[in-house]
Amino acid sequence: MSLYKTCFKACFAIAVCMFVVGCGSMPKTVRNLGKSDVDFVTDVHARQLKLQMIELTRKLYVRNPIQLHKNPAATIDSRIKQIFGSENSIELPPLIFDELNGVTGIDAILLSFDETFQGDRVFAAIVGLSEMLRRSYNHQQEFFILDSLDEQALYNSARNIEIFVWRLYHRRDQYGNPLIYSNETNDNGGDISFDRLFTKMVMIQDMMALIVADKTNRSITKVAHGVAQFVFLPIP
Incomplete structure (x- = not known):
């Protein structure tokens, strides 16, 4: 292929990319002209992560109905819409809420495990985890040629999921009860589906x-650090 044709294709792809980024309503087939193979892969990973987070939200509220009832007007579906918007939308709602005192990201996660916090712990935890993960994707749900991600941010977010899981399983109130209930074990094995869900999320981020x-x-x-040193990592 001649240098002229190569430059023309590159310029055309860039132009398309710049155009479609500003026109989210364009047909999918047109938007795809501005994507590389890695962009398609990133789209899939980001979408799967969102679906896993929605499933996690449902499961935590089922295990922690008392948290949902702290806001009488809330339902599981309304909470999911607040955090994730519509399931198929690429538009992400902002995650700043008065009921969490305006904190988000890692600060919201820490709030969810604060024994003095009287609000909805599940909401705080999911808002915090969601914002932290969104930052690793530059708050995007769809990607094009000119977009770039930070591999360190993605790696750190995977470790932060593991730190979140450790806190979820170990943080308890003064009576020895979990601050947020998750897995349930009994003589028959119980429900350890949370483990599988978190493992999928970590794998998505590590692969990306x-x-x-x-x-x-x-x-x-x-x-490398031990459990006793679990401190959330920054997302560059």
């Missing part, structure tokens, strides 16, 4: 971190 690192030819700085 590897894909982006391979694409950009950059390395990931890995962290």
Whole structure:
């Protein structure tokens, strides 16, 4: 292929990308002209992560109905819409709420495990986790050629999910009860479906971190620490 044709294709792809980013209502077939193979993969991972988070929200509210009842007007579906918008929308609602004192991201996660917090712990936890994960995707749900992600942010978000899980399973009130109930064990094994859900989420983020690192030819700085040192990592 001649240099002229190569430059023309590159310029055309960039132009299409810039156009469709500003026109989210364009038909999907047209928007796809501005995507690389990695963009399609990223779209799938981001969409799957959103679906996993919606499932997590439902499961936590089923296990913690008392948290939902702290807001008499709330239902599971209304909470999901507040946090995620419509299931198929690529538009993400802002995650700043008065009932959480305006905190979000990691601060909202920490609030959900604060023994003095009297509000909806599930809502605080999901808002915080969702915002933290969104930051690792630059608050996007669809990606094009000019978009770029940070492999370190994706890696750190995977570790933060693991830290969140540890806190979820271990943080208890003064009476020894979990601050937020999750897995339920009994003589027959019980329900450990939360483990499977969190494992899927960690795998999604770790895989995306590897894909982006391979694409950009950059390395990931890995962290090693014990459970006693679990501190949430920053999302660059």
